[in-house]
Amino acid sequence: MVLQELGDKLTGALRRLQTTTVVNDDVLNDLLQDVCRALVESDVNIKVVATLRKGIKEKVNLADAPAGLNRRKMVQRAVMEELVRLVDSGTKPYQMKKGKSNVIMFVGLQGSGKTTTIAKYANYYQRKGWKTCMVCADTFRAGAFDQLKQNATKLRVPFYGSYTEADPVRIAEEGVQQFRSEGYEVIIVDTSGRHKQEEALFEEMKEIQAAVRPDNVVYVMDATQGQAVFDQAQGFHQAAAVGSVIVTKLDGHAKGGGALSAVAATGAPIIFLGSGEHFDDLDVFNPGSFISRLLGLGDMRGFLEE
């Protein structure tokens, strides 16, 4: 992901910082330029990058700082802290509760990977021993129910859907109700792809949400996407209070910086990364451990903990 690559660039930039004799505004500006360029090239939204830049500048006040090592530390710490803020929204992801029905509704743009990710997610929880099922509330996309049904059948996960009912709200409501009464623990609701520009689609999403009262709304986003990610994620969050983010298609060449924009736009944490088309291609994402891997360098980590 973006941070892996960024990690290298950053390490380089910070190492250079170690070797420069004077840390002045020029050095800081060069460093900021390197970091910001790397972020923009990885598809982080330019507004998010501008905020990060401003945040670092505000933290680092070279004019008032004493010369030498402390200045260097101050710069390093500010850069790290602002980067950490990009991946770590500070909010805790929803925790599944055993012995209770947890309703998880998946939303996102068209083709982002919702239906596929639902299968992976179901597989993940089912293997861990949770009583898991899926509801297909996508009545719009051609073949949507077949897609979910074929995946569910391969995974031996119970599913609910209809070829004839055209109202997704009704299906969602009935399906979730049925599975709740049967004591399912993880009830996953698939919805159609939609986008903020089409109000009727967002209205429908809100109706489904009202009908199934989800415990968590998962926003599925595609790692290959660029500058528009922020606006869309914000739109979804405003309409449906996104609680978690899953980033898909990280098995390509894309660096997935858009995900950082989605975190910034929703304030929701990334919980999984999708890395392929198979049911096992899902990795748990933990911002904390990711950051420490990014820092890789024990010495840098020290600066944060001080």
Place this chain on the structure above:
Amino acid sequence: FFSKLFARVTGNAVLSAAEVDPIMEEMRMLLIGKNVASEIAQDICESVRTSLVGQKLPSLTSVKTVVREALERAIVRVLTPRKSTDLLRQVMAAKAEGRPYSVVFVGINGVGKSTSLSKVCYYLKQHGLRVLIAACDTFRSGAVEQLKVHARCLEVDLYDKGYHKDPAAVAKAAIKEATDKGHDVVLVDTAGRMQNKEPLMRALAKLVSDNQPDLVVFVGEALVGNDGIDQLTVFNQALANYSPPGKTHQIDGIILTKFDTVDEKVGAALSMCYKTGQPILFVGTGQKYTHLKKLNVNLILNCLFG
């Protein structure tokens, strides 16, 4: 001072790098913010800069206006197709020769290949052509049923052999069927694949080289970020590298989908055209069959600079 101003107004001044550079940088960031890939924004701005520095400043024009106009001209050049994009005429020509015209749709996962295929199908059918859809995505769950629904709605024929079949062989059989039954066009759907997955790219090259279609269409989405140019370049290279000598058929044109989801962030159109010089045949502007349009260069300019 007065003489300098005078020189400026009467058009004797020569544009200096010091004048052009800050405006160029502003333009570069503007393009990136509109989702033009960083590399492409850099390239275009660099070439415009080179063409301007040392040139005479036309009278009564500000440096900013000169830069912007030069940039607009460069963008129009990139977006203006260098060859015919008239699909209908090409299909008619094949029909006159008494053979079916074949189109293969390729691209990464979820960008809108199958949907664009059905929009093109609708368009051709409107013009009285007999279309056969070939279901050569034999991998993704629900892919065949998705096309079945479209074929039924559009009242056209579908050729499918279900799942887990060699897509190259299915395409071959479909084209034979079309030849035997007198269809005018065969539209071949393929599975989405990431450009870095060599076995999948080899399989795609085989499908294309075995069947020698009339048109290979790369489908990308307007949402795509910096990865877009990599997708297009690597798909194009793979079609060359993995085909037997003399049987290479690379990308002929592009369909850019999901224009309705990006507001004014239309930069992907520029990135895609710039890289291979292949024309955008159509843009997708929604989820209905009629949401297939020709690229409007003026609209793109308005979105970028408006």
